[in-house]
Amino acid sequence: MPSTLTPRLVSLATAVPAHDIPQELAIAHAGELFAATHGGVARIAPIFRNARIENRHASAPVDWFLRAHTFSERNDLFLDTAVDLLATATDKALAQAGLGASDIDMIITICSTGIATPALDARLMQVRPFRTDVERLPIFGLGCAGGVLGLARAAAMARAHPEAHILLLVVELCTVTFRQGDRSKSNLVATALFGDGAAAAVISCRDAYAGKPVLGASGEHTWPDSLDVMGWDVADDGLKVVFSRDIPALVREDFGAVIDAFLTKQGLGRDDLDGYVCHPGGAKVLDALEEVFALKPGALVHAREVLRQHGNMSAVTVLFVLKQALEAGDSGRLLLTTLGPGFTAGVMLIENPA
Secondary structure, three states, X not given: OOEEEEEEEEEEEEEOOOEEEEHHHHHHHHXXXXXXXXXXXXXXXXXXXXXXXXXEEEOOOHHHHOOOOOHHHHXXXXXXXXXXXXXXXXXXXXXXXXXXXXXXXXXXXXXXXXXXXXXXXXXXXOOOOOOOXXXXXXXXXXXXXXXXXXXXXXXXXXXXXXOOEEEEEEEEEHHHXXXXXXXXXXXXXXXXXXXXXXXXXXXEEEHHHOOOOEEEEEEEEEOOOOOOOEEEEEEOOEEEEEEOOOXXXXXXXXXXXXXXXXXXXXXXXXXXXXXXXXXXXXXXXXXXXXXXXXXXXXXXXXXXXXXXXXXXXXXXHHHHHHHHHHHOOOOEEEEEEEEEOOOEEEEEEEEEOX
């Protein structure tokens, strides 16, 4: 088929694991686990309720998280669940696009919550009939920024190979990183926020997909001397979460200038935007983003709803928000934003025809 150099989002699908952890259940257990270091339920409950999350999806039943586990046990659960979720999301995305696995020319996989060698894409190839010559690009370490930056990498690959069908896979199993013996404040905050999920998207420049959302310009900004803002340390029993700075304050102070610099490069200003699709790192981050974008409190409706239903699923979350925005009929020029370890902002323009 003829093609241009305009990458389009052909399809987008999501998947979550079967186990639910309602926030009230998490409060009850966290009150027991953190009682000696952070007080009981009365002191811990506000942290969880202020997160404005009602439910999360997890890779295991809640009882699993109340027991100690080795790094190996965690990673085994990660591998099994990640491949299952990616298979489900892939099936949905391919069905939406009217494609089969054999039509995919490249797989880009984004994940930062487990170790997989062979990579997750190679493992997925064992359970779905992709061609043996499909190109694979696994990317590790982008954290929460991986959803937007993954779309950007997929769009770049589509421009380089305009006849190709690119399959973007994003999976994060944040709950698997909960370490029962870690009484740090960072682990407490993560316990109040983290959930699990996956997404799959097909991207292509083929003219057959005219009318689909256009993946436009993208950019990123990495702050100097900011490696300590968020990320993982490696402990004997797993990945140890790091949150060591006030991210909402950083958003209020610096993010507006980053956005304006990006838009200026594209010959645009904020008045040229029709909407925002933001990664909901947490309720306070969303409050800060609404201030930066001069929006009414609560205006980031889709981001808040995804946070309420699913929690923070790291890189995956913004793709859940994008899916909800597209299904709601949000059209025009949309700005995707996210923040992740580095400390890095990822931004991207998407043009969704009315």
